[in-house]
Amino acid sequence: MADRSDHLLAEDLAVGAGILLVRLRDRLRVLGVDERVAKDVGDLAAHQYLVDRLRAERPDDAILSEEDEAGDPSATDRLDADRVWIVDPLDGTREFGEGRDDWAVHVALVEDHVPTAGAVTLPARETVLSTAAPPTLPRTDDGPLRIAVSRTRPPEIAESVAEQLGATLVPMGSAGVKVASVVLGLADVYLHAGGQKQWDNCAPVAVARSAGVVCTRLDGTPLRYNLAPLEIDDLLVCRPECESRVRAALGDGSRPDPAQG
Numbered sequence: 001m002a003d004r005s006d007h008l009l010a011e012d013l014a015v016g017a018g019i020l021l022v023r024l025r026d027r028l029r030v031l032g033v034d035e036r037v038a039k040d041v042g043d044l045a046a047h048q049y050l051v052d053r054l055r056a057e058r059p060d061d062a063i064l065s066e067e068d069e070a071g072d073p074s075a076t077d078r079l080d081a082d083r084v085w086i087v088d089p090l091d092g093t094r095e096f097g098e099g100r101d102d103w104a105v106h107v108a109l110v111e112d113h114v115p116t117a118g119a120v121t122l123p124a125r126e127t128v129l130s131t132a133a134p135p136t137l138p139r140t141d142d143g144p145l146r147i148a149v150s151r152t153r154p155p156e157i158a159e160s161v162a163e164q165l166g167a168t169l170v171p172m173g174s175a176g177v178k179v180a181s182v183v184l185g186l187a188d189v190y191l192h193a194g195g196q197k198q199w200d201n202c203a204p205v206a207v208a209r210s211a212g213v214v215c216t217r218l219d220g221t222p223l224r225y226n227l228a229p230l231e232i233d234d235l236l237v238c239r240p241e242c243e244s245r246v247r248a249a250l251g252d253g254s255r256p257d258p259a260q261g
Contacts, residue, residue: 002116007132018123035097046089092174102173106203118206134210138185179204
């Protein structure tokens with residue numbers, strides 16, 4: 001199982017990549033680089049930083065990064081590995097390129113298909129969430145539930161649940177930011193259907209679970225990582241006191257994908 005050094009390394013990596021990205025974006029802005037180019041440059045730079053450090057500090061561990069999506073060349077090695085680091089070097093490339101602050105860096109260690117250490121940083125907000133120091137879930141008032149959704153394409157399932165529960169939709173950027181919003185008490189629920197990749201939510205789930213947040217598939221089955229399919233079809237992240245109401249609203253709206261178990 002992950003030891004203290006793994007938790008601290010996850011945090012240090014996510015913080016380091018975040019600092020790199022903030023400085024890089026500032027330089028690219030001064031140079032007048034187009035936002036479409038900026039997001040690609042940032043993604044690659046953060047990926048290289050994380051991979052280089054992991055290879056140096058955890059040479060026996062496997063790595064899965066968003067940049068490996070084209071064919072996942074490390075699939076054979078990682079599927080046989082006892083420990084695999086799943087990273088999203090820049091979660092929210094659109095927001096990064098647009099100069100917004102709702103983007104994140106994800107770093108997680110997975111053992112036996114479960115994230116055992118992780119960190120999520122929101123560098124432009126100078127916010128760090130890590131299993132090295134599990135966050136305390138803040139208390140919230142008794143107002144309407146707040147559901148975090150994409151600012152550009154809110155999923156129908158979130159709109160349906162919001163309508164049934166009289167909840168408020170709160171638009172924001174990347175998946176990491178949405179999960180972080182539940183951990184930070186800025187939202188109560190985040191649910192997604194329609195497909196994400198393992199790196200989109202692995203580290204956020206590690207951090208959220210350490211804070212006592214419920215994290216499962218929509219049908220309640222466990223989230224599992226380091227599987228051959230890169231996709232995770234659906235996700236529910238919510239405060240524990242909201243779970244029964246949200247599940248009742250979901251009903252049979254989502255069935256498990258056998259590949260994700």
